[in-house]
Amino acid sequence: MAAEAPDSGGAAVDSARRQNSRTNFRRRLRFPGPVRNRPREPVRSWVMNPTEVREALETGLIRVRRSARRRKTIAVSREGESWLLAVPQRYDPVRNARSIGELIGRVQRRSARAPRSDEALMSRATALNERYFDDGVEPVSVRWVGNQSTRFASATSAERSIRVSDRMREVPEWVLDALLVHELAHLRRPDHSAEFRALTARYPHTERAEAFLEGFSAGERSARGEQRPSGE
Numbered sequence: 001m002a003a004e005a006p007d008s009g010g011a012a013v014d015s016a017r018r019q020n021s022r023t024n025f026r027r028r029l030r031f032p033g034p035v036r037n038r039p040r041e042p043v044r045s046w047v048m049n050p051t052e053v054r055e056a057l058e059t060g061l062i063r064v065r066r067s068a069r070r071r072k073t074i075a076v077s078r079e080g081e082s083w084l085l086a087v088p089q090r091y092d093p094v095r096n097a098r099s100i101g102e103l104i105g106r107v108q109r110r111s112a113r114a115p116r117s118d119e120a121l122m123s124r125a126t127a128l129n130e131r132y133f134d135d136g137v138e139p140v141s142v143r144w145v146g147n148q149s150t151r152f153a154s155a156t157s158a159e160r161s162i163r164v165s166d167r168m169r170e171v172p173e174w175v176l177d178a179l180l181v182h183e184l185a186h187l188r189r190p191d192h193s194a195e196f197r198a199l200t201a202r203y204p205h206t207e208r209a210e211a212f213l214e215g216f217s218a219g220e221r222s223a224r225g226e227q228r229p230s231g232e
């Protein structure tokens with residue numbers, strides 16, 4: 001759902017080139033079909049790096065408000081296109097660019113999460129099933145579960161049921177879709193054979209989603225202290 005107004009300004013050549021790259025961009029991300037909330041920005045890092053934060057402080061994209069009442073914590077909120085950063089009186093935002101970037105990342109990711117009920121998950125899966133398979137096999141039950149602490153999702157083909165770990169509530173829509181397509185494919189094939197992979201490859205963002213989830217797992221391991229501590 002690329003919602004961009006056509007660009008009327010600029011030299012003809014420039015404009016044509018821009019138009020062309022924009023079309024390519026859209027084509028790459030196209031995800032036609034009945035599913036809403038199509039992916040707009042596959043694989044994006046939500047965290048602003050320290051350089052970006054320092055630039056944003058200079059350009060006013062991040063505005064700093066000092067508060068005498070604030071002791072240690074910082075807070076960030078959206079203000080239209082920019083960010084309002086509330087900090088203690090003697091806080092140095094430039095030196096703390098890293099933690100500011102991480103905080104902005106968390107806030108952005110939280111706001112990108114859609115609330116997803118079991119019902120919403122089921123209808124999402126049904127839509128994907130129709131779009132990518134449409135062979136008469138339909139999921140009977142698709143629901144969130146809280147007891148999968150390392151797996152992302154699982155399927156039982158005999159019951160045609162799919163369970164998705166509620167840790168996946170925070171991943172972007174296009175990643176959740178890839179997970180659902182993976183489990184829907186398991187309703188047809190129990191293994192990860194070439195035939196299975198041919199099924200999941202029908203969804204255009206499968207590989208990128210797998211890379212995303214690898215990173216997600218690494219982050220979880222790190223948060224559990226299995227690798228180096230996250231530093232918070």
Ligand SMILES: [Zn+2]
Pocket residue numbers: 182186192
């Ligand atoms: Zn699998």
